[in-house]
Amino acid sequence: MADTEQSAVTVAVLGTGTMGEAVLAAVLAGGQPAERTLATARRPQRAAELTERHGVRVVTVREAAAADVVVLGVKPQQLDAVAAEVAGAVREGALLVSLLAGVTTARLAAAFPGAKVVRTVVNTPAVVGAGVTVLAAGAGAGEAELARTEELLAATGTVLRLPEGQLDAATGVSGSGPAFVFAVADALAEGGVGAGLPRAVALQLAAATVLGAGRLMVETGTHPALLREQVTSPAGTTAAGLRELDAQGMRAALVSAVMAAAKRSAELAG
Ligand SMILES: NC(=O)C1=CN([C@@H]2O[C@H](COP(=O)(O)OP(=O)(O)OC[C@H]3O[C@@H](n4cnc5c(N)ncnc54)[C@H](OP(=O)(O)O)[C@@H]3O)[C@@H](O)[C@H]2O)C=CC1
Ligand SMILES: O=C(O)[C@@H]1CCC=N1
Numbered sequence: 001m002a003d004t005e006q007s008a009v010t011v012a013v014l015g016t017g018t019m020g021e022a023v024l025a026a027v028l029a030g031g032q033p034a035e036r037t038l039a040t041a042r043r044p045q046r047a048a049e050l051t052e053r054h055g056v057r058v059v060t061v062r063e064a065a066a067a068d069v070v071v072l073g074v075k076p077q078q079l080d081a082v083a084a085e086v087a088g089a090v091r092e093g094a095l096l097v098s099l100l101a102g103v104t105t106a107r108l109a110a111a112f113p114g115a116k117v118v119r120t121v122v123n124t125p126a127v128v129g130a131g132v133t134v135l136a137a138g139a140g141a142g143e144a145e146l147a148r149t150e151e152l153l154a155a156t157g158t159v160l161r162l163p164e165g166q167l168d169a170a171t172g173v174s175g176s177g178p179a180f181v182f183a184v185a186d187a188l189a190e191g192g193v194g195a196g197l198p199r200a201v202a203l204q205l206a207a208a209t210v211l212g213a214g215r216l217m218v219e220t221g222t223h224p225a226l227l228r229e230q231v232t233s234p235a236g237t238t239a240a241g242l243r244e245l246d247a248q249g250m251r252a253a254l255v256s257a258v259m260a261a262a263k264r265s266a267e268l269a270g
Contacts, residue, residue, distance in 0.1 A: 011152065012038035012059070012067035014082065016050055019099045020073025022126040024054055026155035027071070029129075040064045065089040069152065070115070071097045072108075076268040079103060083111035090115050095141075097149050101171050102268025105138025105164060116141040118149040121167055121175045126156035132174045133157065136164035172262030180257055185210045 011032050013020045016039040024039055034055040041047035047058040064070065065086035074082050079100060090096070096115035098108050099122055108117045117138035125131040133156050137146050150159050162170060185206045192202030217224055232238040245251065 008036070009069060010036045010038065010067040011069040011071065012040070012064035013071045013073055014040050014061060014064040014086075015072060015074030015078070015099075016040055016046075017073060018124065019122055019126075020071065021050070021054075022124065022131070023071050023073065023097075023099065023122060023153065023156065024050075024056065026126060026129070027152050028054060028056075029155035030152060032152070038064050038067060061085050062089045065112075066091060067094065069095045069097065069148070070112075071099065071152075073099045076100045076103050076270065079107075079111060079270070086112075095145055095148060097152065100268075101175060102168060102265040102270075104269050105136065105141075107270060109138050109140060116145045118145050119164060119167060120149065120153065121171050122153070122156055123174050124178050129155055129157055131157035133159045134162045134167060134170045134174065135159065136162055136167055138164075168265035169262045171265040172258040172260075175265070176261040177258070180254060181210060 009032070011027055013024045013027075016024060020039070024037070028034055028037060035057075037054075037056045038059045039050045039054070039056050040061050041050055041058050050056060050058055061082065062085065066089050068091070070090065072079075072082070090112045092114040094115050096108060096112050096117045098105075098117065098119045100108075100119075101121065103119070105117045105119045108119065109115065118135055118141055119138065120133055120135040122133045123131045126133065133153050135146065135149055135153075146161060150161075153159050188206040188209065189199070189202040192205060193199050197205070213227075216222070217227060220227075228242075232242065
């Protein structure tokens with residue numbers, strides 16, 4: 001999209017909660033002018049907060065639905081109520097970018113007739129520009145809508161296209177995945193406290209270790225099994241710790257967690 005064309009487009013985030021606000025910030029960081037960017041809020045205090053933080057106008061749900069690009073950020077369970085409220089307000093050919101876990105492009109297209117639908121899975125590290133977003137186009141959308149969505153979401157972090165059939169699985173790995181990694185970080189810190197560290201130090205070490213391990217994996221492109229081997233000295237500390245992880249089933253628990261999240265995503269299709 002050319003700069004002049006982009007600046008004429010109105011983008012609205014309908015349902016500006018945790019993910020909606022992260023995407024709102026990314027859209028603005030990507031160059032979308034604040035004066036052509038809208039958000040919704042159901043509480044006056046939240047509306048004031050969004051305007052103060054991002055300089056955007058907070059509008060009604062129906063006004064947001066009439067934008068050129070509508071980013072839908074409500075929960076899957078709230079979809080039907082919102083679709084009923086905005087019935088007829090969405091413009092023919094408008095781009096609808098869904099953040100909803102599990103909800104298929106077919107269901108979204110039926111809920112918002114005339115819209116061109118792109119379904120995405122964003123994750124919370126998008127707040128610091130370190131997210132990973134996957135996306136897929138619905139039947140009425142194509143290359144232009146995918147490219148425009150990639151451009152809008154570029155500041156969330158890495159953005160990649162996947163077949164829609166893989167989005168529930170991706171939700172298990174990257175959508176819910178940060179929660180699993182935070183659980184690991186929390187447990188690492190708890191172990192540090194158990195071994196005698198002050199809690200603040202243990203948390204600082206755990207967070208820096210998660211960040212560093214992630215960066216090492218991404219920046220070297222090395223398989224995690226090999227990186228794990230590089231940490232593990234014969235008869236050393238890591239070998240003793242890894243034996244405990246195996247004995248207590250950490251790997252199986254994480255595999256099951258991702259698969260359970262993917263299954264739940266498919267159930268949320270409705
Ligand atoms: N959080 C995450 O890590 C991820 C979330 N997602 C998906 O993102 C979406 C949003 O999740 P999240 O941001 O966590 O949820 P939040 O509850 O933080 O945000 C939902 C927002 O929708 C608003 N809302 C609800 N119902 C209506 C309505 N009828 N009219 C107008 N606004 C409404 C809520 O307003 P109010 O505050 O007033 O209730 C809230 O601002 C979900 O569909 C989720 O599946 C996907 C990947 C990751
Ligand atoms: O828990 C959820 O349903 C949402 C979707 C992925 C992450 N959070």
